[in-house]
Amino acid sequence: MALPLRAAATGGTAGGRATGTAHTRLIENTVAAFAGTPDVGARPEVRAKLASIATTARSRLTAMDRAGQGELFQGIPLGTSDPNLVTSYQYLYEIALATRTPEGGTPSGPAGDTGVQRRVIDGLIWLHEHYYGDQSKGYYGNWFTWEIGISTHVSKTLALLADELAAYRPELAATYVASMDAYLRNGKDGDVDLDSRFHTGANLADITTNRVLQGAVLGDDARITKAVADQLTVLATIDPYDLRHGVTDGFYADGSFIQHASVAYTGSYGRGLLTRVVQTIKMLDGTGYATDDRLVRVAQGWVVDGFAPLIFEGWLMEIVKGRGVSRPTTGYADTAEVVEAVVGLSAHATDADATALKGYVAYLRQTSKATLDPSAFVSPVSIAAYADILADASIPARDLGPAERHVAFNAMDRTVHRRPGYAFALARSSSRISRYEYMSGENLMPWFQGDGAHHLYLSGQDQTQAFGIDYLTTVPPHRLAGVTAPVETRHTVPELYGTLWYDNPERGFTSSSEAQNTYVYFPRSTHPFSGGAALGPYGVAGFVQSDDVAYAAKQSGGLPDDFVVYRDADATKSWFLFDDEIVVLAAGVGDTAGRAVTTTLDTRIAAPSDTLALTGRLRGGAPWSGTGTAPLEWLRYANATRAASVGYVFLGGPPPAVTLDTVTRSRRAVRLSNPDLPVTKQLFAVTVERSAGAPHTSMAYALVPNATEHQLAAYARRPLTVLANTTRLQAVVHRDLRITALNAFTPGTHRAGRLWVRGPGSVLLRERQDGTVAIAVSDPTTERDTVPVVIRGRRMRAVAADDGVRVGRVPGGTRIVVTTRHAYGRSFTATLR
Template identity: 70%
Template structure:
């Protein structure tokens, strides 16, 4: 018989633990001088300084702090039985308990934020006493007995509540020392007792819960607790634990088995296998920049270039994923179903970069400040500094914007292709647009569902793409309304079987599959592996970058849950869905993205739909759909037709996308008005109806081969040129897919099987991704990658005249062979990265 987690917790005696953890009363008074600096820095981070708060730019932030506290005090006054704050009944809701602690923190913050409105909150000893009384009552009644607590979400008990409490203890440290010296050590002991996923009430670096952004949060809480108690050992242990977050993840030499964190190619993973730069990644960025600020002037981070490490995260990890102030949807996990937008996610980056710039010097500082200005100028919804955490940051942001010596500049080159192969994502940027591609594999999850969020995510990692157009408000094109209005089976770029799937709540009546006997509880490893974020069963997912050009490939397959169900390792009542099959490539140039698909179908005999693109528009937008048939006849409207090309234009938003149909069955054009509630994608969303015009271009049947090009901002005249245009398909099968772009002198190929595959001048020992560019001056550039991450060596032969190596990456060897030149690349343990070589006659 299995014992429930809560019952198991009740077996641990808490009284001895609490007694052993309690330092002597008044310990805070004995804090070393460094701890006093930590406390002062922390107050400055959250409440500002007299200097920052005297600036007019901080007034809106201070007013917001004050207004929030006033609202919380009114709720405190109106509380009923079993509540500390009106509307937050306690005893069974961990979310309400967490919110109650948050409200106390927000009141305490207003009492420390000087320079705000004349509300009487700043320095108000009576209000601070009410906060202390509230802390005491919550501990005595609902929090202080860990055997009774720990229901609901583990995050609230181990991170959320501790964050609010730790900050409140810092803000009220002097008051607590004077009136309740026992309360801080009592709370710290209880917080240790709730750290159930740790070891002996402390961080456990071997725990899957103590990684990445979560570890940064936990360790920062423990730093603040140590500073309040004057416990130097606690602070130093927390610092040492947090420093592990800054290490680049080496997938071949994992430390503590942790895959969460930043990789060499800029990828960020959380939850072991979820691409998460835009949510957990932004939380981590915010926390580590706060770390730099809180430890300033102490000896804890001396001789460490942590600011330089974080700067590299921003340049290589965050900046490629932000387009005109919008954080791309491919790295936001389940957060894509929330009503908070990609602009809000990017605002967190702006806030962090603003503060990070103060820890840099010279050109690095200028570049970061210029990026802050650039995002302000290009975003359709620039961040409101009043929403920043710190008044100090608000003032620093204002100073950057006012500094005429700093030019606004992107951290990205105008043209950039980034293969985030460690998280199975690709970003292709050009002036006027950005193309983002979501892949998955045996290494990276297909999607993330959790806690009733992202209810219909099934195909989000199966080659779903997002084409962001310059000058557009992306909230009208993507984000929660895109997922609400667009069928989950018809996301742009997806091949899906025609069937109806049910969400987790529909299947099981709860927010997860509940079967403790089989190892399925809300946060179990089985739940993560098969329900929350299942990985794929395909090894081929990746691609190569050559300068600003790219190739990516994916072999679409089932997820881990379906494979396990077929193997008989999951319970009979566990529901798993079979996927369609397809082999796909994306070749990314300047004016177009060429997409090939082969072997599109379903072994089970179901109908299959491949969606070339889907776009949404407001109901009042004037949508114009025009095209030309293969015989040259003009065409417009909707329906199925033998199209040579199609153009979608939205005059209201000033956007247009062209589609060149290079090969395949007749596509179907649809333009419908859809109205759905945002609650269909997230249970906690307001029941707000969303009405959108939904345009789709799709192929409604299996196909041996499909080929098309996406052409951003295309005119009809431009689309007509593709009849004799620069793009030609060299091969499109399940073993080899390749194209040639004559205008750029580029040949791009993905080989999906073993053996030698020929494409133009290339003879490729597959599987591999290869880009070849031949310049008029005789220079030949080549990029090679192993999308399987499993090969020791990839060999490519360039047929024709013999070439010599001019510049090559480490691990690349160039040698003459009869009839050409051979390039051998040592790809073992490279995790899919690109190797390049420049060759000359």
């Protein structure tokens, strides 16, 4: 139904301007956060931002002047395109923003121009009367448009123009708020519904922040209070064994972040959540609506445990970006948004916490290989605060974690292993976590991104030349680094169905339906084993590759005949993460369906003009160089132009194939809305190829970042020994580090060196120089109550042990029983003597 332009929202004041000191303060805080303050406006560091705001507003006003029939802005036709309607509201916000910047800060802009403000208000009225106010005609396209996208721009615009609204059209705020409530169709009675699968995580933060602003402009205390209370639920650490409102979206105890129920998403939705929470902190400052520092404390914990491990030399890693990985925005630009949030957070933290956050900002600026442009910040205030932090010599530039660390994000099937010279990022999937995310024409060829795909970032490099959008564009999807995949032709969702989703309402498949989410947008795998054990800066991770839920459902007749599914190849894999190398074991590699299979040990891209060298040694000792298939003992890839190198040590398996090609593809191949920009790269790959019908095989190799030929030759002395490499057990010994590590994938007793374990489970044992033995144990399936381990040899006693670890003696050794029930894959450690 259409809401009349003079409708009033329940619980609000009759006028559009908020009454009361708290409401006024909230609106003033909002204006300051987005438009700046007079003091900030006078800062030279802020001039470029204010000039950009003014320039954008002038261009929007020009587009408004030139609008044709059915347009508010030239070139943005309305009536059938919900993205165009969002854009129209965005443009109105950008004009309104320029009118609230400090006068004098934008010498040629519309700052303080009430005439321009009234044009914005008239634009709001026109859009409401023609394209938004009738809810029976609206809500086409994406639900996000109507519940979050439009409301975000409108709510901020109402706050920015609160004074002029009160003088010019005092009824408009109430009218718009009533409409925004009516469009909250996944809510309850025009409000948030904490039991809705749409009102979770970052989406819930967006909705509640909008409702806080709406309450301020209406003078509606009840709306603000409830919105703040609803947003505070986002702060709760997700306990998978005690879910609140059934919600799995949010941050977990190990720093993982999930959105869309099963997608590892710190780098996109998590980034948006952090930004929104920090903006809420700024808005509520001094209003009395937030009576404790929970928002600040929890957000700081997210930065330390969730974001900092995923940012390497200023680059936010791809493994946590979902479909956003296909966007041309760089990892450096993604980090800039995190930096702005940390800058804002540091102003509200206290003492040592504030110093640590500011030190992290300085550290990111110091280590990033791209200059962070603060004019990209949303808030002029953030720009000034950022400049103050960098200018303060008393703030030590320092990371929020050690340079040598192993981070097991087991709740989202991700692993990050860092050393001063490199960072290794691993993406897996399971019956709990999605293999990939495709949606809305983004990430068109994602099929293998959660099948053990890795990114090996080298220190000192510009990562835009090695990864990011150009890596995804030029590397074939079945040859992503670390992946075992069938050699076959697959088709994207738009190619298969002619739309951006599978459309079959009779069988429950509509856009954003649960069936669409489960089987098209972000399907989970079907095997539970994905995870591993962490012991200080070392770790082991394991993964059993499996078909996804769509393929399984199709085999049982649970999906329509025209619904296309793809079968995965077979592989069981382990990663052993040490100091100088990452050892990878793969067993059962092949294909039950008889297809050819490629296992890609690594893939790297380089500019066409970069000078590359491929050198190695054959197993018989003869030198080798170039490309081809050969029984190599080791291989070295070197990019002389970038001073970058990676070594590969072959510990067992079929001879690898080395290729070096020049590839040109358009960025549009991975995302429909990307510019049709051709990208040309040199594409290096080292693979193991299995022909159609070949028997399953195994292989073992090590990745050696920054390797020299001398270093690679030294592996002939075997500091690394493979103890087992089967689909039941994979185990490695690193003699120099005195580490034994294993993954036991199946039930029963498994033996590797001194270790006996009743599987499934992951174990890492290190014999220290002081005579103690440290051990870490986990259950990567998350399904076991206990994992028993025996260390053969002299009996030992516990010096220290986590809760849940029992140490006893058995004939010929020491028995450790770890209670893993409801641990969700986390590691338990003990020190023995």
